[in-house]
Amino acid sequence: MTLLSVKDLNKRFGGLHAVNGVSFEVPQGVIKALIGPNGAGKTTLFNLISGTIAPDSGSVHFGGAPVQGLRPYQTASLGMARTFQHIRLFPKMTALENIMVGRHIHGKAGFIAGMLNLPFTWREEKNIRDKGLEIMDFLGIADQADAEATSLAYGQQRVVELGRALACEPRLLLLDEPAAGLNMRETVEMGKLITRIRDTGITVLLVEHDMTLVMNISDEILVLSYGQKIADDKPLAIQKNSEVIRNYLGEDDA
Amino acid sequence: MKARYMQVLLFVLSIIAIQLATTLTDSAYHLTQLTMTAYYTILILGLCMLVGYAGQLSLGHAGFFAIGGYMSAFLTTHDLSPYKAQASVALLADWGVLTSRPDLYGGSLLTVNPWAACIAAVCLTIVVAYIIGGPVLKLKGHYLAMATLGFGIIVYRIALASSSLGAADGISDVPPFRLLPGVEITGSSSARVMNYYVAWGGVTLGMVLLLNLIHSRVGRALSSIHGAEDAADAMGIPTARYKLKAFVLTAVLASVAGVMLTHYNGGIGPSEASVMKSVRYVAIVAVGGMANLWGALIMSLLLNFLSLRGCFGVYDDAVFGGILIIIMLFVPDGLLRRKVFSDIKGLFSRNTPGEET
Amino acid sequence: MGLDLFFQYVVAGITYGTIYAVVAIGFNIIYNTTGIINFAQGEFFMLGGMIAVTLHEFMPLPSAIIGAVVITMFAGALIEILFIRWLKNPSVLRMVMITIGISILIRDMALYIWGNGVKALPYFTGTSVTSIKLGGVFVSPQVLWVVGISTVMVALLNAFFNYTLLGRQMRACAANRTAARLCGINAKDMVTLSFMLSAAIGALGGCIVSPITYVQYDCGTPLAIKGFTVAILGGLGNSTAAVGAGMILGLLESFSIWVLPAAFKDVISISILLVILFVRPNGIFGSADAAKLKEF
Numbered sequence: 001m002t003l004l005s006v007k008d009l010n011k012r013f014g015g016l017h018a019v020n021g022v023s024f025e026v027p028q029g030v031i032k033a034l035i036g037p038n039g040a041g042k043t044t045l046f047n048l049i050s051g052t053i054a055p056d057s058g059s060v061h062f063g064g065a066p067v068q069g070l071r072p073y074q075t076a077s078l079g080m081a082r083t084f085q086h087i088r089l090f091p092k093m094t095a096l097e098n099i100m101v102g103r104h105i106h107g108k109a110g111f112i113a114g115m116l117n118l119p120f121t122w123r124e125e126k127n128i129r130d131k132g133l134e135i136m137d138f139l140g141i142a143d144q145a146d147a148e149a150t151s152l153a154y155g156q157q158r159v160v161e162l163g164r165a166l167a168c169e170p171r172l173l174l175l176d177e178p179a180a181g182l183n184m185r186e187t188v189e190m191g192k193l194i195t196r197i198r199d200t201g202i203t204v205l206l207v208e209h210d211m212t213l214v215m216n217i218s219d220e221i222l223v224l225s226y227g228q229k230i231a232d233d234k235p236l237a238i239q240k241n242s243e244v245i246r247n248y249l250g251e252d253d254a
Numbered sequence: 255m256k257a258r259y260m261q262v263l264l265f266v267l268s269i270i271a272i273q274l275a276t277t278l279t280d281s282a283y284h285l286t287q288l289t290m291t292a293y294y295t296i297l298i299l300g301l302c303m304l305v306g307y308a309g310q311l312s313l314g315h316a317g318f319f320a321i322g323g324y325m326s327a328f329l330t331t332h333d334l335s336p337y338k339a340q341a342s343v344a345l346l347a348d349w350g351v352l353t354s355r356p357d358l359y360g361g362s363l364l365t366v367n368p369w370a371a372c373i374a375a376v377c378l379t380i381v382v383a384y385i386i387g388g389p390v391l392k393l394k395g396h397y398l399a400m401a402t403l404g405f406g407i408i409v410y411r412i413a414l415a416s417s418s419l420g421a422a423d424g425i426s427d428v429p430p431f432r433l434l435p436g437v438e439i440t441g442s443s444s445a446r447v448m449n450y451y452v453a454w455g456g457v458t459l460g461m462v463l464l465l466n467l468i469h470s471r472v473g474r475a476l477s478s479i480h481g482a483e484d485a486a487d488a489m490g491i492p493t494a495r496y497k498l499k500a501f502v503l504t505a506v507l508a509s510v511a512g513v514m515l516t517h518y519n520g521g522i523g524p525s526e527a528s529v530m531k532s533v534r535y536v537a538i539v540a541v542g543g544m545a546n547l548w549g550a551l552i553m554s555l556l557l558n559f560l561s562l563r564g565c566f567g568v569y570d571d572a573v574f575g576g577i578l579i580i581i582m583l584f585v586p587d588g589l590l591r592r593k594v595f596s597d598i599k600g601l602f603s604r605n606t607p608g609e610e611t
Numbered sequence: 612m613g614l615d616l617f618f619q620y621v622v623a624g625i626t627y628g629t630i631y632a633v634v635a636i637g638f639n640i641i642y643n644t645t646g647i648i649n650f651a652q653g654e655f656f657m658l659g660g661m662i663a664v665t666l667h668e669f670m671p672l673p674s675a676i677i678g679a680v681v682i683t684m685f686a687g688a689l690i691e692i693l694f695i696r697w698l699k700n701p702s703v704l705r706m707v708m709i710t711i712g713i714s715i716l717i718r719d720m721a722l723y724i725w726g727n728g729v730k731a732l733p734y735f736t737g738t739s740v741t742s743i744k745l746g747g748v749f750v751s752p753q754v755l756w757v758v759g760i761s762t763v764m765v766a767l768l769n770a771f772f773n774y775t776l777l778g779r780q781m782r783a784c785a786a787n788r789t790a791a792r793l794c795g796i797n798a799k800d801m802v803t804l805s806f807m808l809s810a811a812i813g814a815l816g817g818c819i820v821s822p823i824t825y826v827q828y829d830c831g832t833p834l835a836i837k838g839f840t841v842a843i844l845g846g847l848g849n850s851t852a853a854v855g856a857g858m859i860l861g862l863l864e865s866f867s868i869w870v871l872p873a874a875f876k877d878v879i880s881i882s883i884l885l886v887i888l889f890v891r892p893n894g895i896f897g898s899a900d901a902a903k904l905k906e907f
């Protein structure tokens with residue numbers, strides 16, 4: 001079953017054709033990696049899917065429904081959650097509170113209910129907190145629940161951000177360079193985490209530069225170069241694809 | 255019982271203690287300034303939520319205060335008796351919106367009653383806040399500051415230039431506001447104690463509502479918008495709508511405060527809409543620690559009271575300007591925190607952590 | 612409306628427009644080197660006028676004006692050194708607050724020193740009733756002084772930023788502070804310099820226009836808002852466009868008297884600011900792509 005289907009997506013920035021007629025599909029329950037040299041349009045494609053920017057033309061279908069042109073908060077409420085290349089945790093909030101923000105779309109309490117502290121919000125708050133703790137437990141950072149998120153070690157901040165996205169209970173998890181800035185041990189741990197997340201049934205689409213990580217965890221790999229798709233295949237086939245090697249692996253430090 | 259309600263209880267006890275102290279020391283005249291302080295505090299608490307928690311600077315909240323004050327002052331003093339025969343006025347009278355009362359010269363005035371005027375003022379504020387807030391809150395940084403400042407100046411200029419609003423003199427002879435039978439907002443000295451409790455009761459109510467809000471799902475969402483708007487957006491929070499709602503909510507608080515203080519003082523003048531007032535409110539929020547409702551409350555109580563007592567003399571504005579500079583230079587996170595001293599020390603050491611923009 | 616009145620409005624519009632452009636250029640100079648909008652910009656203007664009036668009691672007009680410009684320039688430097696120079700990476704909110712605080716302090720200081728009365732320098736040539744016939748229109752010579760001096764000032768500024776080493780260093784800081792620092796430019800001194808320049812320009816503006824508009828301790832804030840409107844209208848940081856934008860605002864304001872009482876003049880110009888901020892925050896002359904590169 002296809003969860004995400006991108007057709008003929010285009011985005012131009014002035015003279016630069018950042019994403020040029022890209023089409024691909026992400027089946028339910030896989031880890032799909034998006035790779036390509038710097039400036040290949042990976043992050044742009046990512047932002048087009050999540051709604052941070054709107055495409056010039058083309059379509060994005062998520063769970064069968066068109067989502068192109070929707071704002072990020074709308075795609076989020078449909079079940080897409082993302083992390084950021086440069087960590088974007090909420091400062092002056094604890095790690096747990098950060099993750100609790102991720103539960104936003106599963107709550108109902110609005111301004112009035114919040115101000116009046118209505119009884120139904122007590123239960124809701126408790127559920128949000130419990131779920132947050134459960135996720136921290138799953139990620140192995142439960143002991144950091146009350147620490148200020150932005151004061152944590154860099155690697156842990158990445159995990160908290162991952163937890164915040166997981167708290168949305170997404171159908172599709174978009175990870176923008178989840179291993180950026182992590183050391184080798186942390187990268188391996190991150191890979192294991194992502195695999196475990198996939199095993200709970202969440203589909204993962206990730207942009208990543210670390211080839212070892214990509215080859216180890218991905219079920220499918222999409223290769224971009226200068227805004228165009230040049231390959232979309234299983235990891236082993238990608239490694240043998242001559243065009244990919246010429247365009248990317250041969251030039252970059254694979 | 256949650257800790258925040260214990261704090262509220264403690265606060266209520268201190269309010270009672272202050273009143274008793276003024277009775278014991280035979281200085282009940284202090285209650286007048288304390289009551290006025292309370293109304294400013296309602297505005298400041300709202301502003302604290304907006305600036306400190308939701309991270310949206312407003313240099314125009316005195317404008318909303320003035321809209322509330324002027325609207326209710328105008329409606330409750332504008333004599334409608336010459337228009338009695340008109341169908342619309344007659345209809346309003348039928349609905350019980352109008353009341354007649356004797357004027358200074360023994361004649362009779364037909365005006366809108368204070369409750370209706372208050373509701374009209376709040377409605378007007380909501381409309382204005384929605385119209386202004388929609389586009390303004392899309393702006394950030396200097397642009398947001400200038401736009402809200404501009405809004406404040408527009409309100410000030412309109413108040414100053416409109417003869418129907420009394421121009422430079424403002425509107426006076428605003429009647430008392432009967433909230434409940436026997437409970438009136440009025441400046442008469444016989445009702446001083448009651449008004450003190452009404453005003454601080456209002457503050458307590460506002461405080462409880464806002465404390466609840468910041469500890470709720472919405473409060474968390476607002477803080478997250480402050481911290482990282484794009485990430486909040488990606489977590490499914492409709493940031494524009496939340497910012498607008500918070501803005502309107504605080505505008506309403508400011509407006510209600512304006513209505514009440516106008517009835518208490520029996521009038522309002524254009525200085526209530528001045529930029530300096532808006533800046534002063536922000537300065538108080540800043541001293542209180544930005545994202546700190548109790549800090550804002552304590553600082554508002556202290557500084558507004560001293561200012562209203564005339565302790566700063568001709569340097570009134572300068573004091574608040576100076577406070578603003580000193581706080582922003584040395585302790586941008588506010589005074590009422592535990593870490594203040596280490597932060598000040600940090601300023602003079604070499605490696606201070608980078609700051610958010 | 613007779614043709615005479617029409618030209619009167621045009622002349623008034625151009626005069627005020629020039630002043631707004633001068634204030635806007637003051638904003639731009641500081642914005643370009645620091646990314647800060649100096650909310651105390653209008654106060655430089657007021658200080659210039661006030662100091663010149665005081666100095667004129669002891670000395671002839673030209674030296675009073677020069678003295679006022681120099682003193683205000685050093686006041687600008689002092690402000691930068693005291694309040695801005697040593698801050699590490701301050702947030703926008705902090706800078707807004709600090710410059711607002713500074714403007715309040717300067718205003719209150721002026722109130723303390725000069726009182727709340729209006730003050731003015733004498734007309735540079737002739738008196739308030741002197742007028743020159745210029746192509747069928749009577750114009751006060753002071754208007755010519757205002758337009759003339761402002762034109763020379765803009766030309767000199769252009770030359771300074773384009774042809775002198777110092778000016779180019781300042782532009783380098785504007786383009787990329789880190790890179791400029793790596794090239795051995797002392798970015799902090801450039802910021803001080805930009806405050807001095809901005810203060811001097813504001814002060815000069817205050818001097819030349821004071822015979823027509825008078826100065827008062829609290830005349831800075833409205834001017835600052837209008838100068839900011841012009842700066843935004845022309846695209847923040849673009850001083851040449853600010854001149855054109857200044858004319859637009861000056862004329863609009865001048866002709867608004869047709870529609871609304873003069874007391875609403877400020878309401879008109881600030882409403883224009885709001886509309887521009889909502890619709891085209893990058894200015895009517897600016898490009899949207901260029902605005903995105905700015906740090907907002």
